[in-house]
Amino acid sequence: MRFVLSVFLGALALAVVASPASAQSGSATLDAVKARGYLMCGVSDGLAGFSNPDAQGNWSGLDVDFCRAIAAAIFDDPNAVRFTPSTAKERFTALQSGEFDLLSRNTTWTMQRDIALGFTFAGIIYYDGQGFIVRGAEGTTSALQLNGATVCTQSGTTTELNIADYFTANNMTYELLTFEKEAEALQAYDEGRCDAYTTDQSGLYAARLEMRNADEHIILPEIISKEPLGPLVRQGDDRWADIVRWVLFAQINAEELGVTSANVGEMTGSSNPEIRRLLGVEGEFGASMGLTNDWAVRIIRHMGNYGEMFERNVGEGSILKIARGINALWSKGGLQYAPPVR
Template identity: 50%
Template sequence: MKFLKLALVGAALVAANTAVQAGPTFDAVKKKGFVQCGTNTGLAGFSAPDSKGVWSGLDIDLCRAFAATMFGDSTKFKVTPLTAQQRFTALQSGEIDVLVRNTTQTMTRDTSLGLIGVAVNFYDSQGIMVRKDSGIKSAKELNGATICVQPGTTTELNLADWFRANKLTFKPVVIEKLDEVVRAFVSGRCDAYTTDKSGLASSRSSLDKPDNYVILPEDFSKEPLGPLVRQGDEQWLNVVRWSFNAMVEAEEYGITQKNVDEMLKSTNPNIQRILGVTPGMGKNLGVDEKWAFNIIKAVGNYGESFERNIGKNTPLKLERGLNQQWTKGGILYAWPIR
């Protein structure tokens, strides 16, 4: 009788585990043959189309990575450009499979929207930009200023918190679309413009005379940016999470687009697991064993993506900073593929 009870408990656990593994989004993506990514409407370096409508950027590279994991083909994704106010509804409704739109991971978003943050692909902070000829050197000199900000963002809330904490006042100019916010700031409708510092650098890089604008030194907040998925679909969450982790671990172990084929011969057991030489990781995800190899071959490792899209040799000229590997003074630390 005792043995029978144990057997029934074991069967129940297996059944429960099977239920957890069932992935409606995973299955839907497989069936339609592409990943639908929700992105920014146009943020240089992160997600923006060129003159031919081809999208690129740090966030777009993640979309490419998800496609490489699922299909072995990094081109099998589509972009849905979304404003800050549209983004969560689009994911909740199933219009998109994953939101990769420089979105801050917060407790409220994790617990009240039916969504869940998966990883942090860019550690940022909120800042504020002014015209250089204003002579302003600190945000504390902006008492009574008009400030352009997008609605439905942590930016809007952080701005109010920071000014209140510093006993300063300001007049918000709330505009939904990013390009309209930037135009309002450039035209002089606002004394300053606030968003994540990476976003400020991106907007500045697209202006006719970027050197005419300065980003002030204050950090208003912590902004861990990264992809979100719907709650209750662990199999799809794992695809998103581990596609990102593979890019980070690849950089840590020196695996690049150029040497990934040669790295298949490595005797390092960590590299063998990442590249699928030692099988098992792909099976656990429900994809091909070469899933991570396919990502690195098509997209590159995290460092390659960073430097190509937003690094010091791009118009954004961003330093790695916190987004450097943990072994080099940053806080980028991938969960191990093992």
């Protein structure tokens, strides 16, 4: 028995020595980010509410804030991020070739991107679906009235296949005009070259703001696809994928537990064990990922919980005014649900 125990203890000691958790994180990407001093985040070319630069080149939006949350977890500094824009078409090659540490850019999680393209999606930051915008004066009130329509969209997106599926399923014909840049697709629609513009519904809210007369356009009620949007990383660094995933989970759990940017300080004194574990008062959850145990405090103090990020960027109080809808927490009738910290 004593022999078995000492063999076991010996093996344990070896495992501890061999474990990279103390000196290095177990993630080559995290080590590279720490050594570099900032996170490299791939975003869109500009999409209101998600990732948009202002005239001074300051980025804002839900996808941008998510990268800031990762920087906050690693550096306690939400500004330790460099944003690199990429078009819909370029984004996957850019991520694969190491131009950024993650892509956080209204990107739909599909099987082909996950498996054949070799990426790992860390979670779903926004449950979306594809819709259409049309000129109200033309009298169209349903996508089923679009038989024979010319539709504008952006190339390199999921929209092309969805629209083919939808029109085929409903025995309708269409002509698709695709453009590499969103601005070009929108301009073509706004100039009347297309009867409709199609993309993720969240993108339609953003697109309407770009039109010459925003009030003249209506978003049709049909949602023709599932577009689960989320951040993704290159396959092969599982620990890095875990970190990105748990930053999102921490923000969703914080909302569920009522932890906000305003009260996170006092919440560290909470007696609720779930809050204590999330905020690192108990346990070694942060250290187990190569971060500090107060990783979630850093995220929430600087960037807020999931609900705060949603409201600020795309919610009723933002320029897009999107209702929480299916992006509400599961406990409030929505789909947002994060595994527990334990």
